[in-house]
Amino acid sequence: MSFERKNIANMQGYVPGEQPKAHTVIKLNTNENPYPASPAVADALAKIRVEDLRRYPQAIAEDFRQIAADVHGVDAENIIPTNGGDELLRLALTTFVEVGDKIIVTQPTYSLYPVLAEVQNCILEEIPLRDDWSIPADFAESLIQSRAKMCILVNPHAPTGCLLPSAYIEKLAKSFEGVLVIDEAYVDFVDPKESYNCVPLIDSHENILILRTLSKGYALAGLRFGYGISNKSLANPIMFKTRDSYNTDHVSQILACAALQAQDHAQANWEKIRNSRSDLITALNELGLVTGASQTNFVLVQVPANHSAINISQALKDQNILVRHFRQPRLEDKLRISIGTEKENRALLSALRGVLQG
Amino acid sequence: MSFERKNIANMQGYVPGEQPKAHTVIKLNTNENPYPASPAVADALAKIRVEDLRRYPQAIAEDFRQIAADVHGVDAENIIPTNGGDELLRLALTTFVEVGDKIIVTQPTYSLYPVLAEVQNCILEEIPLRDDWSIPADFAESLIQSRAKMCILVNPHAPTGCLLPSAYIEKLAKSFEGVLVIDEAYVDFVDPKESYNCVPLIDSHENILILRTLSKGYALAGLRFGYGISNKSLANPIMFKTRDSYNTDHVSQILACAALQAQDHAQANWEKIRNSRSDLITALNELGLVTGASQTNFVLVQVPANHSAINISQALKDQNILVRHFRQPRLEDKLRISIGTEKENRALLSALRGVLQG
Numbered sequence: 001m002s003f004e005r006k007n008i009a010n011m012q013g014y015v016p017g018e019q020p021k022a023h024t025v026i027k028l029n030t031n032e033n034p035y036p037a038s039p040a041v042a043d044a045l046a047k048i049r050v051e052d053l054r055r056y057p058q059a060i061a062e063d064f065r066q067i068a069a070d071v072h073g074v075d076a077e078n079i080i081p082t083n084g085g086d087e088l089l090r091l092a093l094t095t096f097v098e099v100g101d102k103i104i105v106t107q108p109t110y111s112l113y114p115v116l117a118e119v120q121n122c123i124l125e126e127i128p129l130r131d132d133w134s135i136p137a138d139f140a141e142s143l144i145q146s147r148a149k150m151c152i153l154v155n156p157h158a159p160t161g162c163l164l165p166s167a168y169i170e171k172l173a174k175s176f177e178g179v180l181v182i183d184e185a186y187v188d189f190v191d192p193k194e195s196y197n198c199v200p201l202i203d204s205h206e207n208i209l210i211l212r213t214l215s216k217g218y219a220l221a222g223l224r225f226g227y228g229i230s231n232k233s234l235a236n237p238i239m240f241k242t243r244d245s246y247n248t249d250h251v252s253q254i255l256a257c258a259a260l261q262a263q264d265h266a267q268a269n270w271e272k273i274r275n276s277r278s279d280l281i282t283a284l285n286e287l288g289l290v291t292g293a294s295q296t297n298f299v300l301v302q303v304p305a306n307h308s309a310i311n312i313s314q315a316l317k318d319q320n321i322l323v324r325h326f327r328q329p330r331l332e333d334k335l336r337i338s339i340g341t342e343k344e345n346r347a348l349l350s351a352l353r354g355v356l357q358g
Numbered sequence: 359m360s361f362e363r364k365n366i367a368n369m370q371g372y373v374p375g376e377q378p379k380a381h382t383v384i385k386l387n388t389n390e391n392p393y394p395a396s397p398a399v400a401d402a403l404a405k406i407r408v409e410d411l412r413r414y415p416q417a418i419a420e421d422f423r424q425i426a427a428d429v430h431g432v433d434a435e436n437i438i439p440t441n442g443g444d445e446l447l448r449l450a451l452t453t454f455v456e457v458g459d460k461i462i463v464t465q466p467t468y469s470l471y472p473v474l475a476e477v478q479n480c481i482l483e484e485i486p487l488r489d490d491w492s493i494p495a496d497f498a499e500s501l502i503q504s505r506a507k508m509c510i511l512v513n514p515h516a517p518t519g520c521l522l523p524s525a526y527i528e529k530l531a532k533s534f535e536g537v538l539v540i541d542e543a544y545v546d547f548v549d550p551k552e553s554y555n556c557v558p559l560i561d562s563h564e565n566i567l568i569l570r571t572l573s574k575g576y577a578l579a580g581l582r583f584g585y586g587i588s589n590k591s592l593a594n595p596i597m598f599k600t601r602d603s604y605n606t607d608h609v610s611q612i613l614a615c616a617a618l619q620a621q622d623h624a625q626a627n628w629e630k631i632r633n634s635r636s637d638l639i640t641a642l643n644e645l646g647l648v649t650g651a652s653q654t655n656f657v658l659v660q661v662p663a664n665h666s667a668i669n670i671s672q673a674l675k676d677q678n679i680l681v682r683h684f685r686q687p688r689l690e691d692k693l694r695i696s697i698g699t700e701k702e703n704r705a706l707l708s709a710l711r712g713v714l715q716g
Contacts, residue, residue: 003453003507016603027413036407041408050395052580053577054392055377084602098363221412221415250580250581
């Protein structure tokens with residue numbers, strides 16, 4: 001007998017990228033940071049005692065809220081700490097989207113969004129990106145006409161690595177009447193020359209909800225800590241109504257505070273990854289694996305016409321190198337490859353050379 | 359402008375018990391365990407390196423599932439690891455209860471249930487317990503007639519401490535056609551003489567979902583780790599469809615495994631608290647604070663008719679002792695007091711003596 005709601009019974013769940021137990025694997029399939037978090041985070045971890053875990057954590061993570069507010073130049077009440085960025089996405093739907101309401105995403109996009117829409121039993125409308133992955137010229141107009149309650153854009157974009165400028169986000173927020181979620185999971189890897197910064201928009205646009213995570217830029221995917229940045233008209237109902245009452249734990253709050261405070265370490269890490277990204281793109285292109293610019297810690301490469309992406313992925317896996325292949329329209333002939341350490345990137349290139357020539 | 363769904367805009371959030379930062383407070387208001395977790399948990403914590411947090415955690419916490427399965431004599435697929443027990447409750451509603459469906463709870467009960475029902479926008483029906491907090495004789499019949507999709511019982515009961523026998527739970531599960539959630543947050547403190555054990559029921563009753571948490575019995579409220587135990591017809595849709603894809607983090611998984619494996623330590627802790635509970639009840643009754651039997655790590659006391667519960671609560675707070683008062687029908691003249699260390703219980707009794715005689 002099934003007790004599931006109909007929409008749940010009919011849906012498929014999200015399939016996360018493979019998480020092998022072996023640490024010898026070169027893991028370039030889920031966009032983890034290749035370098036460990038700051039020594040300041042290690043120090044904070046070493047200071048936690050089991051006795052500290054006896055009591056409930058700070059229910060609203062007020063220490064973290066203040067530290068994040070200081071880093072971003074906003075108020076503590078603009079910060080929404082969550083159990084990973086994924087929780088913020090779910091809470092956005094729970095709080096602002098009724099059953100049967102419409103949500104707009106692009107196609108392709110982060111593959112979790114359609115799953116969250118199915119759980120909430122709302123309607124998902126996918127607007128295809130153009131062939132060069134740029135956003136259609138009439139996207140803002142389509143948003144208005146859709147009467148959607150929410151639009152979720154991952155920016156920089158996954159899985160393509162493209163960035164929409166802040167000015168474009170502002171334009172969208174102005175014309176769109178629903179909640180505009182900007183999933184900035186990869187924003188830490190954007191080249192500073194782009195002058196990308198949507199945070200100041202939250203003051204004048206109360207429909208913008210920005211997602212940040214410590215999983216990528218701060219090398220803490222195992223910690224599950226993310227946060228929202230928004231006007232308090234969006235932040236308050238999530239913080240005080242729909243969020244589980246103690247949604248982030250004591251250890252993750254302490255380490256997240258330490259990670260955000262170690263900005264110098266984090267920024268040096270991002271620069272290192274940007275440099276590796278640039279080198280990797282050049283080398284991949286030389287191998288005939290076409291990839292455009294990326295503002296993230298991964299690249300999406302198109303494999304040569306006489307090769308199959310899924311076969312290359314399997315051949316790499318046989319050599320203990322994991323990359324991500326999506327069985328989705330427009331992505332079948334492509335691979336998403338996370339930026340590794342320089343040594344890992346060299347191993348990847350060497351393996352790819354063998355596979356392509358084999 | 360409000361972007362909230364109507365049901366969210368109209369609701370009040372859950373108000374957690376006060377969590378003071380000062381560690382000098384005698385904190386008997388949120389049912390935390392008064393003693394720290396096992397030294398084995400401390401050892402496990404000391405071994406975690408920040409480098410381990412770079413990668414995503416086990417998405418389904420398979421190591422924890424196996425350990426919990428071994429402890430309870432079930433299969434790993436019967437275990438649902440969650441970010442605190444509260445997450446399991448939310449997921450139960452998300453997975454099995456449609457907007458507009460009915461949920462049955464008792465009155466009084468854990469004050470989070472009505473909040474979760476409001477978030478899911480379903481109908482909450484409260485069936486009052488009798489004056490002695492026992493369950494009405496026609497409760498099973500009321501459940502059947504209600505055509506509710508779910509019934510949530512906290513057992514042993516909060517905030518009264520009463521226990522329904524496993525045989526009664528089995529009878530309910532047999533006759534009820536919806537999902538029967540048994541919130542066993544406090545089950546670790548039940549006297550073994552009661553021979554209470556609902557876990558074996560999950561094999562033959564696929565509508566039973568048992569909630570467990572490490573917050574109380576394992577002294578890890580700060581960790582946010584709970585789990586469900588159920589037939590896989592309930593477990594699978596939660597595990598693979600509605601749960602956030604990485605809902606529990608690496609640190610909490612490791613510490614939860616260590617805590618569950620240290621069964622001897624945990625059971626000695628529970629016995630100690632049961633003994634303190636028995637002593638505390640005797641002493642409270644001698645002070646004219648009436649309380650019945652309790653199978654939890656708290657007692658619900660009725661204050662003498664010539665005193666006000668809220669005033670006593672405030673007078674204790676002025677002496678740095680926190681207890682819980684609920685501004686709810688039937689609970690206005692009562693206080694819920696967690697079992698502390700023997701020293702804390704003595705301090706509480708001494709302060710109460712002063713307040714009642716003052």
